[in-house]
Amino acid sequence: MIDLHLIGIGSGSPDHLTRAGEAAMRAADVILLPRKRADTADLLDVRLTLCDAVLGERTRVAIFDLPTRDADASYLKAVETWHDAIADAWAQAIATHLPSGGRLALLVWGDPSLYDSTLRITDRLRARGMALSVTVTPGITSLQALTAAHAIPLNTLGSSVTITTGRRLADGGWPADTDTLAVMLDGQCAFETVDPAGVTMWWGAYLGMPQQALAAGPLGEIAAEVRMRRAALREEHGWIMDIYLLRRARS
Template sequence: MIDLHLIGIGTGSPDHLTRAGEAAMRAADVILLPRKRADTADLLDVRLALCDAVVGERGRVAIFDLPARDAAAPYLATIGTWHDAIADAWAKAIARHLPGGGRLALLVWGDPSLYDSTLRITDRLRARGMVLNVTVTPGITSLQALTAAHAIPLNTLGAPVTITTGRRLADDGWPAGVDTLAVMLDGQCAFDTVDPAGVTMWWGAYLGMSQQALAAGPLSEIAADVRTRRAALRTEHGWIMDIYLLRRA
């Protein structure tokens, strides 16, 4: 039996980790951390810093290499294969570090239930016969961090909000009947496909961290600046996590 605890860590700021998340980290026998490409070493460093701050024992931290997704292939056509490869990596790490079972923690950006596939990967492990007792502890989501950073409400009075991805915005356009869009996972600046007339944008990157960057204003006036800034920040840090809100007048 593996007691798997998925802990939301917001954007990586220690302030985004709840007390319940801290308790789960301290209770874990092993905290499993993914390592991506060499140019994204900062991502691992953020998680290691959280472990140092909360647990203070590197001996309880295990690092595994996260398989890369084929970014050149269509997303939905490759995501299943990629998740299978991640499940393989998890299984090998668990067999190595917890061969007799125990308490395993994984630190998840944002919230494990919001545009994250960690729970889907645990389903793959169950399908292979692994006995998992899964507990989820949410953290501060990027949506909360964005609206707080700009001191704005998420919705207008009595109106709905659509949470979507940059890929869906670019492919399907602005959904009908919705005035407010929260857009995540937009690596291609899909806001450039939106008619900017009457649209306000609130953008944020590295929310809650020392390198936090914000911009707000009419989309027609700030789109080019946001595109330039996010490209520069990605080059500087090797990675970027950003989110934005679009609202029609």
């Protein structure tokens, strides 16, 4: 039996871990850390720094190579194939580092339940017959970190909020019956497809980390700035994790 703990780590700052998350990390027999492409080595370094800040000497840290998604295939098909490959990588790492079972931890950016597929990959392992018990420990989400960094409320009085992705915003436009959009996973700057009239934007990248970057203002005035800044930051660090809030003024 593998006792799997999925631990939300926010944007990678030790301050985004809850006390329950710290306890789960210390209780693990092994923490698996993914290694992506060479140009994103900083992502692994963030997790290693987090482990150094939290762990006792007993916990082992093991690194495994994370498969990459086929950028040329259709999105949903590519993601399904990618998740299968990640499940294979997990299974191999578990067989190597916990052949007799035990407590395994994975550190998840943001929160394991909010636009993250870790739980779906866990279901793949169960479907293959692996005996798993799963515990989810949420951390500070990027959405919480964004509103805190800008000192703004998430919603306007009496109104709803829609949490969506850049892909959905670009394909479907602004959803009906909401004046506030929280947009995640937007690598293509879908905010530029929005009519900027009456729209305010609050943007943040690397939230809670030393390289945190913020911008806020009328969308029409800061959209170009945000595009340029995120491109420069991605070039500098090899990766970027950002999120933004869009809010329409009520007519």
